[in-house]
Amino acid sequence: KGTTRGTLLALEHMRTDKGGKGGVIINISSAAGLNVNPLSPVYSATKAGIIALTRSLAMNSEVKSAGVRLNVVCPAFVDTDLIKEINDDNCLDVQKASKFIEMIGVVSKEVVVDCFMELVRDVNQNGAVVKCSKMDGTQYTSIEVKPVT
Numbered sequence: 001k002g003t004t005r006g007t008l009l010a011l012e013h014m015r016t017d018k019g020g021k022g023g024v025i026i027n028i029s030s031a032a033g034l035n036v037n038p039l040s041p042v043y044s045a046t047k048a049g050i051i052a053l054t055r056s057l058a059m060n061s062e063v064k065s066a067g068v069r070l071n072v073v074c075p076a077f078v079d080t081d082l083i084k085e086i087n088d089d090n091c092l093d094v095q096k097a098s099k100f101i102e103m104i105g106v107v108s109k110e111v112v113v114d115c116f117m118e119l120v121r122d123v124n125q126n127g128a129v130v131k132c133s134k135m136d137g138t139q140y141t142s143i144e145v146k147p148v149t
């Protein structure tokens with residue numbers, strides 16, 4: 001809910017057809033939103049929602065004309081407090097989650113920031129979904145878009 005409200009507020013503020021200067025919105029989702037995550041299904045659903053929200057707005061012709069780009073970063077595990085706070089309230093099996101994190105590995109915050117900044121600087125990126133993971137590195141995902149007529 002916070003990401004949806006924040007995105008819509010930023011968009012209203014930034015769009016050139018409403019007096020703004022245009023620009024770019026980068027949302028943070030998660031690798032959990034790109035694939036199944038049986039250990040935290042609700043978390044996964046909220047992250048999939050952020051990807052759909054961001055891509056849908058990015059592909060809206062009025063938003064494009066108003067000079068606002070939107071992209072989304074989907075990190076796997078990152079070295080922040082969040083992964084130290086996995087517990088029975090937010091995960092269905094904490095022990096399995098710990099083993100999974102060990103297997104996938106944890107990236108530094110700098111890796112996510114680099115990814116974020118690349119999407120800010122590259123004016124050709126709109127609607128991009130970028131995964132960053134220790135195991136697989138940084139990858140632009142490819143999801144087919146059927147244009148709405």
Ligand SMILES: NC(=O)c1ccc[n+]([C@@H]2O[C@H](COP(=O)([O-])OP(=O)(O)OC[C@H]3O[C@@H](n4cnc5c(N)ncnc54)[C@H](O)[C@@H]3O)[C@@H](O)[C@H]2O)c1
Pocket residue numbers: 002028029030031074075076077078079080081082083
């Ligand atoms: N750490 C990871 O492995 C990881 C991976 C992928 C995605 N993410 C996502 O990245 C985002 C940031 O997480 P993080 O890893 O930096 O965690 P974090 O725990 O370090 O930071 C979360 C921040 O959100 C703030 N916060 C919590 N509830 C809030 C609220 N209701 N209103 C305003 N602020 C609130 C906290 O005070 C904290 O500063 C989250 O959406 C998380 O799901 C994290």
Ligand SMILES: CCCCC/C=C\C=C\[C@H](O)C/C=C\C/C=C\CCCC(=O)O
Pocket residue numbers: 029030031032035037039040043075076077078082083086090091097100104133134135136
């Ligand atoms: C698996 C336990 C998830 C617990 C949720 C708590 C923290 C979540 C952190 C991140 O958002 C990442 C969550 C899941 C990552 C899911 C898949 C990683 C796939 C990695 C890869 O494909 O390289």
